Amino acid sequence: MPDETPGALPASIDETIALLAGEDYLAGRSLATVIFLALKMKRPLFLEGEAGVGKTEIAKTLAKALGRKLIRLQCYEGLDISSAVYEWNYPAQMLEIRLSEATGVKDRDRIESDLFSERHLIRRPVLQALGEAGGPAPVFLIDELDRTDEAFEAFLLEVLSDFQVTIPELGTIKASEPPIVIITTNRTREIHDALKRRCLYHWVDYPDAAQELEIIRRKVPQAGERLSRQVVAYVQKLRKLDLFKSPGVAETIDWATALTELDRAALDPETIADTLGTLLKYQDDIARIAHAEGRHVLAEVEAELQAVG
Incomplete structure (x- = not known):
C-alpha cells in the first residue's frame, strides 16, 4: 500500500x-523511473525537451501530488x-537609519546589526527553497535554465553542490533538508557538463497518439470521442511537418478546449482555419496549414480513422 502520509x-x-496519474499527468515508465530515482537519491532532475512537452508540468504535478510547496525560479537573460x-x-x-538618528542611537555595531537582520532580508526563490522551515522540503523548479548566462549557471552549480548560500x-x-529540484531547459544552448553531472537526466519527448488521446480525455472530458481522436491525429501529423514550432501538449489541450467551446463535434477545414491560433503560434505556420496543406492533413486523418473504425 502507498504511504498516504502528507508529503511522503x-x-x-x-x-x-x-x-502522477492521480493528478492527470500520464508518465511513461522511463520518466517515472527517473523521477522515482531522483526522489530516492535526493538528486536534482534535469529535464530537456522541446517547449510544450510538459517539463514544467512535472514539477507542478509533483508538488501538488506530494502536498509540497512549489517554488519557481523562472530564468531569463540577465x-x-x-x-x-x-x-x-x-x-x-x-x-x-533615520529612526536611529531621530532617537539618538549612535552605536554603529547595533545600527549595522539592525540594518542587516532577517527582517530586512528579501528572500528570492533560491533562498526560499533552501530556507523553508517546518514541514517537508519544497519542490524547487528552475525553469528554462538555458535562458540564463554561464555565470549564473556556475553560481547555481555551487548552490546545488551543497544546498547552501552565503x-x-x-x-x-x-537547507535542513534538500529541496526536490527540477531543472528544465528547451535546449536553446548547451548546459555545462559539470552541472549535468550533479543531476539525473531525462529527455521529455512528445507523447505518442495513444498517450495524447488519454491526456485529452482527462483534461478535456467534455470533448466527444470523435473530436478527440481527430484532434490528436491531426496534431500528431503536424509534428511530422517542417514547421517553425510544432504544437506541444498544452496547445493540443487548448485546441480541443476551444473546439468544444465552439460546440464542434468534428473537424472541418473552415473550423481548423479559424482556430489555428490556439494551436500554432507563428504566422508562417498558420498560413501554411490554413490552406491546401492543412486540408490534405485532415483528409489523411479522416482516411486513417475511418480505416480503424
Whole structure:
C-alpha cells in the first residue's frame, strides 16, 4: 500500500506512475523511473525537451501530488543573484537609519546589526527553497535554465553542490533538508557538463497518439470521442511537418478546449482555419496549414480513422 502520509515519497516506480496519474499527468515508465530515482537519491532532475512537452508540468504535478510547496525560479537573460537569491530591503533600511538618528542611537555595531537582520532580508526563490522551515522540503523548479548566462549557471552549480548560500552580512544558510529540484531547459544552448553531472537526466519527448488521446480525455472530458481522436491525429501529423514550432501538449489541450467551446463535434477545414491560433503560434505556420496543406492533413486523418473504425 502507498504511504498516504502528507508529503511522503512514492516507494516504487509503480507508485510514482500512480501518484502522477492521480493528478492527470500520464508518465511513461522511463520518466517515472527517473523521477522515482531522483526522489530516492535526493538528486536534482534535469529535464530537456522541446517547449510544450510538459517539463514544467512535472514539477507542478509533483508538488501538488506530494502536498509540497512549489517554488519557481523562472530564468531569463540577465538573471542575477539579487533577483534569484536575495536582496536587502533598502527603503526599510533607510527608514531604520533615520529612526536611529531621530532617537539618538549612535552605536554603529547595533545600527549595522539592525540594518542587516532577517527582517530586512528579501528572500528570492533560491533562498526560499533552501530556507523553508517546518514541514517537508519544497519542490524547487528552475525553469528554462538555458535562458540564463554561464555565470549564473556556475553560481547555481555551487548552490546545488551543497544546498547552501552565503550572505556576507548574515553568514551561510544551508537547507535542513534538500529541496526536490527540477531543472528544465528547451535546449536553446548547451548546459555545462559539470552541472549535468550533479543531476539525473531525462529527455521529455512528445507523447505518442495513444498517450495524447488519454491526456485529452482527462483534461478535456467534455470533448466527444470523435473530436478527440481527430484532434490528436491531426496534431500528431503536424509534428511530422517542417514547421517553425510544432504544437506541444498544452496547445493540443487548448485546441480541443476551444473546439468544444465552439460546440464542434468534428473537424472541418473552415473550423481548423479559424482556430489555428490556439494551436500554432507563428504566422508562417498558420498560413501554411490554413490552406491546401492543412486540408490534405485532415483528409489523411479522416482516411486513417475511418480505416480503424
